[in-house]
Amino acid sequence: MSGQVAGTGRTGAVRRVMGGRDPDEAHRAATPLELLFDLTFVVAVSQAAVQLHHALAEGHIASGLAAYAAVFFAIWWAWMNFTWFASAYDTDDVPYRLLTLVQMAGVLVLAAGARPVFEDHDFTVVVIGYVIMRVALLTQWLRAAAEHPEGRSTTLRYAAGIAVVQVGWIARLWSSGVWVWVTFLVLVVAEVAVPAWAESRGRRPTSWHPGHIAERYGLFTIIVLGEVILASLAAVQSAMTDHGLSTTVLLIAVGGLLLVFALWWIYFSGSEAALTTLRTALAWGYGHYAVFAALAAIGAGLEAALDAAAHHGHLSTRGAGLAIAVPVAIVLLVLAVLHRATGTGAVGHSLLVLAGALVVLVLGFCAPALGIGGTVLGTGLAVSATLAANLITVNRRRAKGL
Known part of the structure; x- marks a missing residue:
């Protein structure tokens, strides 16, 4: 392709002409x-x-x-x-x-x-x-x-x-x-x-690499999820130091880990995103603002849940439950739209995703009755059930050749 530079395996050269890279370059990785x-x-x-x-x-x-x-x-x-x-x-x-x-x-x-x-x-x-x-x-x-x-x-x-x-x-x-x-x-x-x-x-579109873009977004998603785990671990350690390992703290820790794992599975279900047009590329790129921001906010929500369990701060139990439920629901709904747009992911039926998001929000509202530990664990189980239901639906369609 004229004017394009394919990968040569050479890194760190003193000077190289900045020609557009080949969008079909094989084995393109971060x-x-x-x-x-x-x-x-x-x-x-x-x-x-x-x-x-x-x-x-x-x-x-x-x-x-x-x-x-x-x-x-x-x-x-x-x-x-x-x-x-x-x-x-x-x-x-x-x-x-x-x-x-x-x-x-x-x-x-x-x-x-x-x-x-x-x-x-x-x-x-x-x-x-x-x-x-x-x-x-x-x-x-x-x-x-x-x-x-x-x-x-x-x-x-x-x-x-x-x-x-x-x-x-x-x-x-x-x-x-x-x-x-x-x-x-x-x-x-x-x-x-x-x-x-x-x-x-412009006269010629930018020659970005679809596979490389999809990988970069996936890697950043893992980084954000890792930040959620790190923040949650620090909060759990602080709670244990102050009050010991209570049932509530244990439920929050288990529910938070289950939540992170289920969301990771949802994100990486299916094949690589097909970013073949400018429209799908922009939708994928812009939609990830909500995905990344909501995922990172889950870590703040889990810390708020631990604060509520220890009766620290001014956030109510319901507020702490919603601090987790709202970003989780956002991630579910936005990923459903993005996966539908790119033909990837574990979206068996949009109503299944919507139902999962609604259950999560209801759990957040019911935090005073369930307790903050039960709310977090329930949220993790609800997201896991949403993932399972969609995977089963997808696999049945594939088996029928639909």
């Missing part, structure tokens, strides 16, 4: 640099989840959720844009690695700014970190425009769109009152519109 890049995002995800937990514990539910959604958007969007760019233009030479290092530094700055957003709605540090990441990626797009003539129209559109929106983020720092959130929403819409505009208006 690179060590991409995995290291993901680890810096673990820090940011962890900070967002920790601050959400603190907000829930203090009873600041509405403001905490708003801050969490805003911070997580910055985390997810920066990660997503790097991932898709790397899928198309990863040269893994010295300039590429150094610019990736700058983006890694930016996400750490962003992570450091999570707490002021939750406590004072101060986005200054988050915006600084976000702009650092985006300017580094802007430089990568400009390099691609200079070295890959076939894709120059599209890459320049990406660069122009990113540049304009970053000016908007910086100007937004001087907004106040209701304009803080109005301008935030406007800029979010502008950010997500850039890829659709660049890809649809």
